[in-house]
Amino acid sequence: MEIPWIINEQTKVKHNLLNSYIKKWAGILYNQQVRMGLPEILVYIDGFAGPGLYWNNEAKENTCSGSPVIVAKTANQYIDNKPSRRFIIIGIDKSIECVQILQKELNKINRHNQYWKSIHAEFDNVFNSLLNDLESKKFTLPPMFVFIDPFGFSGFPMNTLKRILKYERAELFINFIIYDIIRFLNEREEYMNDLFACTDFKEANEFSSSEKKQNFLINLYCKQLKDIAKAEYVMPFRINTPNQGTRPKYYLIHASKHIKALKEMKDSMAKHSDCEYKFEAIGLTDSQFELFENPDKIILKERLIDFLKNGSKKQIEFTNLENWAYANTNGIKKTIQNALIELEKEKIIEIERHPRQRKSTVTEGAIISVL
Numbered sequence: 001m002e003i004p005w006i007i008n009e010q011t012k013v014k015h016n017l018l019n020s021y022i023k024k025w026a027g028i029l030y031n032q033q034v035r036m037g038l039p040e041i042l043v044y045i046d047g048f049a050g051p052g053l054y055w056n057n058e059a060k061e062n063t064c065s066g067s068p069v070i071v072a073k074t075a076n077q078y079i080d081n082k083p084s085r086r087f088i089i090i091g092i093d094k095s096i097e098c099v100q101i102l103q104k105e106l107n108k109i110n111r112h113n114q115y116w117k118s119i120h121a122e123f124d125n126v127f128n129s130l131l132n133d134l135e136s137k138k139f140t141l142p143p144m145f146v147f148i149d150p151f152g153f154s155g156f157p158m159n160t161l162k163r164i165l166k167y168e169r170a171e172l173f174i175n176f177i178i179y180d181i182i183r184f185l186n187e188r189e190e191y192m193n194d195l196f197a198c199t200d201f202k203e204a205n206e207f208s209s210s211e212k213k214q215n216f217l218i219n220l221y222c223k224q225l226k227d228i229a230k231a232e233y234v235m236p237f238r239i240n241t242p243n244q245g246t247r248p249k250y251y252l253i254h255a256s257k258h259i260k261a262l263k264e265m266k267d268s269m270a271k272h273s274d275c276e277y278k279f280e281a282i283g284l285t286d287s288q289f290e291l292f293e294n295p296d297k298i299i300l301k302e303r304l305i306d307f308l309k310n311g312s313k314k315q316i317e318f319t320n321l322e323n324w325a326y327a328n329t330n331g332i333k334k335t336i337q338n339a340l341i342e343l344e345k346e347k348i349i350e351i352e353r354h355p356r357q358r359k360s361t362v363t364e365g366a367i368i369s370v371l
Contacts, residue, residue, distance in 0.1 A: 003101065007054035007064055010249055013239060014175065017252070018147060019070050020268040021173075026078050028264070029143045029169075030085060040085040041142040044071050047123040048150045049091030051101035067147055069105055072116060079112045088142075089116040092123045123148070123155050131163050143169040153181045154188070158197035161255075162229040171261055172231070176221060176251040178214050185217075196220060197228045211247075218251055231255035233262040233327055237269055259323045263333075270332050300339045303329045305348060308370045318366040337362050347371055 026042055033040045052069040056062040065073065068091040075087035091102050103118035110116050119126055134141060146164055148156045156174070164170050185192060185204060192201050200220055204213045218236055225231045234255045241249045254265045307324060308316070318340075325331045331339065340362050343349045352367040353359070362368070 002097075003051055003053050003055055003060075003063060004095075004097065005050070005054050006058060006060070007056065010239065011054070014149065014252065015065075015067060015070055017268055018067055018173070019074065020271060021265055022071050022074050022145065024264050024268065025143075025145060025171075025261075026074060026087070028260070030078065030082075039142075040082070041088070042075075042086070043088045043142050043144040044068075044075075044090070045127070045144065045146045046071075046089075046091045047127070047146060047148040047156060049093045049098065049102055049118065050095075051093075051098040052091065052105045052118075053101060066102075067149065068102060068118075069109070072106055072109055075114065076109065076111060079114070083112060087114055089114070091118045092121055092126055093118070094120070094122055096120050123150075124157060124160050127160060128163065141167045141170070145171050145173070147173045149175040150177070153177060153184070153195055154191040157194035158224055158228050159194075161225065165229045165231055165255065165257065168257055170256075172225075172229075172253075172255040173265075174253045174255070176218065176236070176253050178218060178248055178250055181217060182210065182213055185213075196224055198224065214248060222253065225253070225255045229255065232257040233259060235262055235266060235327070259327065263323075263326050266326060266332055300325070300329055300331045300335060301343055304336075304339055304343065305370070308349065308368070315367050315369040317364075318362055318368060319364050321368055340368065 022044070029042055030040050046068045049068045050066050052066040053063045054066055056064050068089060072089055075089065079085050079087060089106070091099075091106070093099050093102070099118045099120040106116040106118060144164070144167060150156060161172060161174075164172060181192075181195075182204070185201065193199060195201075198220075201217060204216045204220075207213045207216060222234045222236055225234045234253065237252045237254070238248045239250050239252060241247045254262065256262060304321070304325065307321075307328075321340075322333065322336055325336045329336075340349065340351065341360070344351050344362075348371060350369050350371055351362050352369070353362070354365050357363055357366060
């Protein structure tokens with residue numbers, strides 16, 4: 001069977017990010033399960049798995065791994081260290097050729113006899129059947145990471161994502177292909193209804209520019225992930241088209257119920273943001289989702305000042321402020337700390353540190369107040 005695709009640069013970006021995050025995700029959750037006295041079991045589901053292999057170039061001389069195989073190799077590393085661990089991997093694809101290639105590759109590297117299964121099916125159908133079975137048996141699902149990387153915009157309706165996120169330790173990582181969505185917005189209304197779980201997407205037609213349509217639709221989708229799918233934290237990452245500023249190639253959206261998951265994903269993104277397909281982490285405000293701001297105009301310090309001045313408490317502990325900033329701004333730990341230090345030097349805020357904390361930084365336990 002012939003491997004169907006040659007890998008492109010944007011796919012490499014997705015794979016690098018996935019690999020970076022899954023390594024941290026597995027380590028954190030395995031350690032957590034040990035502390036809680038739980039069996040060490042993790043579940044990874046690839047909703048549009050593909051063949052698990054790509055050709056490296058047009059010459060088709062060498063292959064490289066696709067997402068389910070990348071995760072399987074990471075799983076091997078963790079199980080090598082502790083063979084009692086389990087790492088379930090399920091790849092789902094509607095192409096029988098892809099399913100067969102993937103299963104062959106998984107079998108080849110499955111040296112710990114784990115449950116690694118490639119399934120020929122539509123993602124939505126098989127996943128709902130799986131959840132029906134689990135719920136009928138009242139089975140407690142282990143931590144689960146679901147990667148949804150479709151060619152287009154169908155096959156992963158919002159109501160299915162809602163069922164997934166009903167599980168406390170489930171996470172979603174979605175490739176939101178905005179240019180296809182805009183292209184077929186008025187031609188595939190039944191799919192758009194499933195995608196957004198509402199008809200508000202039609203309001204995008206009121207905008208004349210493609211950029212404003214994109215802004216409206218990505219905001220609407222993230223809002224629905226919170227309102228309908230009940231994600232606590234939603235972080236969209238704009239993957240910028242090379243040499244075209246902040247024009248998006250597509251969006252990668254992470255959704256979960258835990259701030260720790262959001263912070264780890266955002267930190268993973270930051271490590272890969274210097275690639276050709278530069279990403280922008282776009283933080284949403286608590287109160288509105290109307291439009292994403294131009295990342296060139298986002299000023300972290302101003303966002304922090306607004307939050308501190310308009311908050312219900314006159315003082316806030318650094319970790320609580322950091323959590324808010326991770327979820328609602330484009331900041332990560334280093335940039336949040338730097339912004340606070342600058343605000344302190346400008347005498348806009350006061351930072352009350354523990355005696356042993358250095359004046360040149362701000363860390364856990366420090367109390368921040370507006371002057």
